[in-house]
Amino acid sequence: MTKKARLIYNPVSGHEQMPKNVADILDVLEQAGYEASAFRTTPEKKSAQNEATRAAEAGFDLLVAAGGDGTINEVVNGIAFLDERPKMAIIPAGTTNDYARALGIPRDSILEAAKIILQKKTRKMDIGMADFSGDEQYFVNIAACGSLTELTYGVPSEVKSALGYAAYLIKGAEMLPHLTENEMRLTYDDGVYEGKLSMLLLGMTNTIGGFEQIMPDAQLSDGLFQLIIVKPSDPGKLLKLMALALNGRHTDDPDIIYTKTKSLKVDLIGKSKGQELPVNLDGEIGDYCPVTFKNLQQRIEFYVGKSGK
Structure with a gap:
């Protein structure tokens, strides 16, 4: 069965560079063996988070979060609570990109960051949970x-x-x-x-x-x-x-x-x-x-x- 990947990208991140790179990112995902598609986030609250949950529950094998630290955080919040969670990849396009730095992801080229997926190196990472009297983030x-x-x-x-x-x-x-x-x-x-x-x-x-x-x-x-x-x-x-x-x-x-x-x-x-x-x-x-x-x-x-x- 073909594996499926969903690119969830913020169109205004990285001085609005993401939209012009979507086709090339999808091509990289296809090279990595994924049937790839994309979701462009909207100004609606939790747009990336809700799409991440939907895609995970629909059986996608990989979610690629493209944007700043906020977009990455939303995608994580969309799947961290699930029993079955897809893999994640990140494409940094924000200002600080702290998590990309920690994972060794290139921060100066959107396409080079996507090509990390072709190296097929993954690692299971710790996630922090904050419980505000029953509201888990x-x-x-x-x-x-x-x-x-x-x-x-x-x-x-x-x-x-x-x-x-x-x-x-x-x-x-x-x-x-x-x-x-x-x-x-x-x-x-x-x-x-x-x-x-x-x-x-x-x-x-x-x-x-x-x-x-x-x-x-x-x-x-x-x-x-x-x-x-x-x-x-x-x-x-x-x-x-x-x-x-x-x-x-x-x-x-x-x-x-x-x-x-x-x-x-x-x-x-x-x-x-x-x-x-x-x-x-x-x-x-x-x-x-x-x-x-x-x-x-x-x-x-x-x-x-x-x-x-």
């Missing part, structure tokens, strides 16, 4: 919350390109006067942290915002999150921590807890109760605390490049 790269979270996603891509990690320090200095601390209880495999914090990061890969040193021990298939808890600190110390983190020298700092865990329960306590604290999943707001995270080990099989960890 999924992520492939990072979950974050706390007042410093905006730093991870608030720097425009053109500024990052021009200034590198200095852009984050500039953004951090801009944010410092407005930072708040949240009193929280975090329950993870090795213990409980209860008290104020500036930010927590729960990572699936070693790449955040284009930087590869923030989660230095990350593995993609070991069933473990990388957990970073940033304790409260004075503004000068926070700037120092940012500089250390962007260069991978932060994990032994006494104001940071860095560990691995299969799960994490996040609760607001004390004066924070009644306040809404958003949780960011792969760069977008998922929902609000409380939340319980679980690592779904080797949940989805992805095509990877030679350097995919």
Whole structure:
């Protein structure tokens, strides 16, 4: 029986380069032995996610998510909850493309990214699940919350390109006067942290915002999150921590807890109760605390490049 592949692409990603590449991508999929077709996402909410679910339930063997990190996240959310899940491939056409970087997928050529499928190298990858009191959402790269979270996603891509990690320090200095601390209880495999914090990061890969040193021990298939808890600190110390983190020298700092865990329960306590604290999943707001995270080990099989960890 011929295998079927469905390309799910965002037409406005990558400076609207995707539509002109669709025919060539479908040709690559045919070369790989798939009967290929395409779906162009619409502005409708969860367009890519709903199509991913439909295609999976229709028996497609491969879903190719083409677009930015948001499109990839939607396709993952469309299949992660299913008992039978197709393989996935990704074609990065966004600004950061963190997950493509982690999987060793070319980020400078849409067609070269598609040709990774011809190498026939796949790997089963961990998927993160965030349970917001029964509303389950999924992520492939990072979950974050706390007042410093905006730093991870608030720097425009053109500024990052021009200034590198200095852009984050500039953004951090801009944010410092407005930072708040949240009193929280975090329950993870090795213990409980209860008290104020500036930010927590729960990572699936070693790449955040284009930087590869923030989660230095990350593995993609070991069933473990990388957990970073940033304790409260004075503004000068926070700037120092940012500089250390962007260069991978932060994990032994006494104001940071860095560990691995299969799960994490996040609760607001004390004066924070009644306040809404958003949780960011792969760069977008998922929902609000409380939340319980679980690592779904080797949940989805992805095509990877030679350097995919």
